[in-house]
Amino acid sequence: ILNVEQSPQSLHVQEGDSTNFTCSFPSSNFYALHWYRWETAKSPEALFVMTLNGDEKKKGRISATLNTKEGYSYLYIKGSQPEDSATYLCASGTYKYIFGTGTRLKVLA
């Protein structure tokens, strides 16, 4: 993998459902993996910065895992709420982040 790739591109889930997305990144010369949440007309909000293989981080109902050897990270949202609707971006790199194109999540009430 040469670029950062995210899947799915978009998804709709029902309120209360749990969901997860994938971020794939180059595993060679790995430095750090960032997850951001970006709501329309707002600033991208940092969710997690992950640097160590096997890292697991959690913030409320959102958690993330990191596998640097195979080059992927998962973001999980437990019990999705309408306010979770946003684009979720991941980025790899040092100061020169390489971003994926994002996963657009819509949680239906």
Place this chain on the structure above:
Amino acid sequence: GAGVSQTPSNKVTEKGKYVELRCDPISGHTALYWYRQSLGQGPEFLIYFQGTGAADDSGLPNDRFFAVRPEGSVSTLKIQRTERGDSAVYLCASSLIQGGGTEAFFGQGTRLTVV
């Protein structure tokens, strides 16, 4: 201020005109970054400042783009002879120190439309 502030939030300009986009980073943050997000794409790196100097400007697409940070705080991204392809959301971010393991805080962006 409490967060990264970008002005204007929206800018519509005619092809060929000059524009300036401003970024006020979080006070005390030495690292400042500019990114550009075109429709359907993820944000793309443009330039990174450490203090007053541009440590890496390899992402600037061509010589019509230039950025400054004269006092190590506010930064201005300048675009000359704008083209329709320059239309995008321009994002600024700052962090306390440089490094991929450091959290970068983003502004709301400036949506530039070149007509």
